[in-house]
Amino acid sequence: MTSPAPRTAASTDTPDAPEARASARDLVKVYGSGTTAVRALDGVDVDFARGRLTAIMGPSGSGKSTLMHCLAGLDSPTSGSVVIDGQEISRLSQRRLTALRRTRVGFVFQAYNLVPTLTAAENITLPLDIARSPVDRAWFDEVVDSVGLRDRLHHRPSELSGGQQQRVACARALVSRPSIVFADEPTGNLDSRSAGEVLAFLRRSVDELDQTVVMVTHDPRAASYAHRVVFLADGRLAGELLDPTQQDILDALALAADDGGPPGPASAEPASAGPVSTRPEASGGSAAPVGRHAAPADPA
Numbered sequence: 001m002t003s004p005a006p007r008t009a010a011s012t013d014t015p016d017a018p019e020a021r022a023s024a025r026d027l028v029k030v031y032g033s034g035t036t037a038v039r040a041l042d043g044v045d046v047d048f049a050r051g052r053l054t055a056i057m058g059p060s061g062s063g064k065s066t067l068m069h070c071l072a073g074l075d076s077p078t079s080g081s082v083v084i085d086g087q088e089i090s091r092l093s094q095r096r097l098t099a100l101r102r103t104r105v106g107f108v109f110q111a112y113n114l115v116p117t118l119t120a121a122e123n124i125t126l127p128l129d130i131a132r133s134p135v136d137r138a139w140f141d142e143v144v145d146s147v148g149l150r151d152r153l154h155h156r157p158s159e160l161s162g163g164q165q166q167r168v169a170c171a172r173a174l175v176s177r178p179s180i181v182f183a184d185e186p187t188g189n190l191d192s193r194s195a196g197e198v199l200a201f202l203r204r205s206v207d208e209l210d211q212t213v214v215m216v217t218h219d220p221r222a223a224s225y226a227h228r229v230v231f232l233a234d235g236r237l238a239g240e241l242l243d244p245t246q247q248d249i250l251d252a253l254a255l256a257a258d259d260g261g262p263p264g265p266a267s268a269e270p271a272s273a274g275p276v277s278t279r280p281e282a283s284g285g286s287a288a289p290v291g292r293h294a295a296p297a298d299p300a
């Protein structure tokens with residue numbers, strides 16, 4: 001299975017780009033206090049546009065999971081704001097936040113988290129059943145067909161391969177037509193072929209079903225399925241690539257590692273000045289992730 005062909009950089013994140021389904025502004029997350037405090041996020045500004053598959057990459061401990069958890073309302077930031085689907089989530093009561101997560105946000109985790117006693121079909125509709133929401137059968141069928149599970153619907157998780165279980169988890173995340181799906185290392189437990197199937201489905205859910213997906217991954221091949229890859233380093237946004245190939249991503253990671261530290265901002269220019277920057281020196285010396293479709297990290 002090959003990853004999708006790159007599009008032009010201008011196809012994303014221009015002033016005409018679709019509205020953001022999730023946004024963070026000056027997001028800070030500090031764990032602990034005093035001398036043991038860890039600044040996991042250090043002022044992150046980022047938007048995730050509708051109809052895009054975005055990958056978040058970065059070294060271990062750079063803040064990827066923390067960012068995703070704050071964006072998804074699973075963790076609360078120390079300061080800054082998170083807007084999902086037009087709602088500033090820090091202002092929501094716990095009850096409304098839970099309702100928002102249940103109805104507007106889908107989750108896919110590395111561990112599939114399926115209920116072993118339920119069939120694939122029952123696992124897929126579980127979030128709707130818990131919320132006592134009706135199942136849109138036409139949408140259910142579209143998702144099930146797209147994920148290729150039609151002939152596995154009555155199997156229990158133990159009767160499914162890892163890839164099939166993760167595809168059930170993807171279908172479960174999409175069945176409520178969420179505004180945005182957050183996937184944390186969705187292919188971390190899968191062999192290469194199964195991973196390819198899951199990634200192809202996540203990409204198809206965006207391209208054909210108009211969904212919006214944000215995925216944390218360490219895997220350059222997984223990230224190459226994304227329209228956009230954003231890089232974190234030390235809790236900060238360090239750069240991004242638009243429609244990168246796997247080689248673009250490998251090059252960017254190598255460049256960041258060669259630099260002996262976290263990559264700097266991809267460009268000193270604001271994002272609106274133009275999406276393409278391939279000049280690491282524009283950051284004032286420190287290398288940024290670059291490639292054919294490298295773009296400024298954020299307008300700061």
Ligand SMILES: Nc1ncnc2c1ncn2[C@@H]1O[C@H](COP(=O)(O)OP(=O)(O)OP(=O)(O)O)[C@@H](O)[C@H]1O
Nearest residue numbers: 031032038040058059060061062063064065066067
């Ligand atoms: N609950 C916590 N309590 C204290 N420190 C934490 C907690 N969660 C994360 N951290 C710290 O915050 C920083 C960012 O962690 P995070 O898990 O977001 O990084 P990551 O990029 O997802 O890492 P990995 O790729 O290894 O999963 C790390 O230094 C981590 O040790």
